[in-house]
Amino acid sequence: MIFGIVALILAAGGTAWFGAFQSSRLHQISEDESLRMRLVECRTSISSIEQLFGDEHLVLGKQADIQSKLRIECARFSEIGRSLEMKQGSELNQWLKHRQPLAAPVSRESLQLMVVDMDGMIEKLSAKITDEKAQLTASLNYYLVFITLLLVVVVLAGGKLIISSYRRSIIPLHKLSERLALLNCNLSESLHDTAEAAETLLNGEDPSADMRSVSESVASMCHDIEEKNRKLDELHIRDEKTNLYNYRHFKEHLIIDVERARRFNGDISLAMIDIDNFKNYNDRYGHVAGDRALARIAEIIRKECRMTDIPSRFGGDEFAILFPKTDRATALDISERLRNIIYAEPFEHESKQPGGQLTVSIGVASWLDDATDGTSLIVNADKALYKAKSSGKNMVLAFTREV
Numbered sequence: 001m002i003f004g005i006v007a008l009i010l011a012a013g014g015t016a017w018f019g020a021f022q023s024s025r026l027h028q029i030s031e032d033e034s035l036r037m038r039l040v041e042c043r044t045s046i047s048s049i050e051q052l053f054g055d056e057h058l059v060l061g062k063q064a065d066i067q068s069k070l071r072i073e074c075a076r077f078s079e080i081g082r083s084l085e086m087k088q089g090s091e092l093n094q095w096l097k098h099r100q101p102l103a104a105p106v107s108r109e110s111l112q113l114m115v116v117d118m119d120g121m122i123e124k125l126s127a128k129i130t131d132e133k134a135q136l137t138a139s140l141n142y143y144l145v146f147i148t149l150l151l152v153v154v155v156l157a158g159g160k161l162i163i164s165s166y167r168r169s170i171i172p173l174h175k176l177s178e179r180l181a182l183l184n185c186n187l188s189e190s191l192h193d194t195a196e197a198a199e200t201l202l203n204g205e206d207p208s209a210d211m212r213s214v215s216e217s218v219a220s221m222c223h224d225i226e227e228k229n230r231k232l233d234e235l236h237i238r239d240e241k242t243n244l245y246n247y248r249h250f251k252e253h254l255i256i257d258v259e260r261a262r263r264f265n266g267d268i269s270l271a272m273i274d275i276d277n278f279k280n281y282n283d284r285y286g287h288v289a290g291d292r293a294l295a296r297i298a299e300i301i302r303k304e305c306r307m308t309d310i311p312s313r314f315g316g317d318e319f320a321i322l323f324p325k326t327d328r329a330t331a332l333d334i335s336e337r338l339r340n341i342i343y344a345e346p347f348e349h350e351s352k353q354p355g356g357q358l359t360v361s362i363g364v365a366s367w368l369d370d371a372t373d374g375t376s377l378i379v380n381a382d383k384a385l386y387k388a389k390s391s392g393k394n395m396v397l398a399f400t401r402e403v
Contacts, residue, residue, distance in 0.1 A: 011150055018143045025136050029129060036125040043118040046111055239313040241291060242298030250312035250320055254374045257324045261367050268367040269331030272381040273301070273319040273338075276359045276393040282317075285349045293347050293358060300345060304338050320378075328366035328398055335362045335396045343394065359394035361385055370399045 237249040245253075254270075261268045275281075275297060282290035294317060301319060305311045310322035323331045342360050350358040363384025371377035384399040391397070 014146055021139055029132050032125055032129050036122055039118050039122050043115055046114050242295055242313045244298050245310055245312040253310045253322055258374045266325055267327045269323040269326045269328055270365050270377050270381045271321045271335045272363045272385040273360050274385055275317040276361055277354055278317040289348055300341055331364050332398055335364055339396055361388040361393050362396040363388055365399040
């Protein structure tokens with residue numbers, strides 16, 4: 001472990017140093033090449049002007065034109081005059097550094113001397129760039145040798161560690177894995193089947209201590225995971241107060257069942273249930289008594305529903321029952337039976353309710369008679385419920401277009 005950390009530090013440090021060195025050298029090479037290109041461009045410009053000269057003095061008009069061109073070229077390449085490669089005090093240095101035109105009359109020899117100075121600088125820079133690139137290549141080779149040697153040392157040390165570990169740990173673990181393979185070959189994808197397979201092995205003929213320990217761990221783990229998954233599933237789909245399905249689970253089934261009915265031209269019915277005068281009951285006797293009444297009504301709903309039905313708490317004191325593959329008449333029969341059972345059920349403090357009973361109103365809507373999608377099915381069942389409550393409560397009504 002310590003050796004690995006040291007090797008990692010060496011590799012990181014070497015890589016950081018090499019990266020910084022390479023970046024510095026590349027930056028220097030880039031600057032030198034840029035200066036060389038500027039010198040070559042300046043030399044080309046001066047040479048082209050130098051060609052305009054003859055051995056004799058030029059006329060004043062021609063000299064003025066040349067002076068103007070020199071002034072422009074001096075401005076273009078003035079930064080070269082500040083370079084360390086420039087010979088200080090030379091005519092070329094003074095011209096570029098101070099952006100001054102050459103004194104008239106301009107001689108061809110003056111410009112030729114400038115060209116010679118530039119040729120010397122260009123040659124010197126080329127040699128410098130070549131040397132810097134050689135240094136860059138050499139540093140790369142040194143870095144590769146360093147990394148290669150480090151890897152060789154790490155591989156040798158790691159190999160020794162692996163051999164030692166194999167002798168002390170891998171061989172015993174391999175013997176244990178041969179026994180586990182007998183169990184693994186018979187494991188099902190199901191957690192339940194996996195636990196049963198492990199328990200069967202425990203009841204076999206004289207299992208070893210190692211196998212017993214592993215089998216007990218596997219069986220216990222599978223049972224724990226299975227139980228936790230069951231509880232998570234229940235928490236995900238159940239309403240905490242009533243233990244009915246929650247609104248999210250109801251909506252998921254509504255979407256699925258409507259799509260199935262649409263595809264196979266089947267039936268779906270929906271009953272919306274509301275407890276009559278429940279706000280008055282809650283306000284008068286408190287939320288604790290209200291929650292008890294709510295839970296009891298939910299228990300009746302759950303018991304009276306079929307296995308295929310989806311009884312849910314829609315919200316507040318309102319419930320919804322989804323009846324897959326069920327026509328309107330059947331849904332009305334189930335709803336009416338449910339209403340009668342709740343009406344006959346004794347509830348705490350119900351004698352003070354209107355009519356002396358705690359009752360429910362129910363509205364029913366069906367696919368495809370009353371709705372064309374899940375949303376309209378809910379809306380129309382709710383309209384039927386509202387009609388039942390406004391017509392005296394404690395009744396079951398089916399949706400009609402006149403509602």
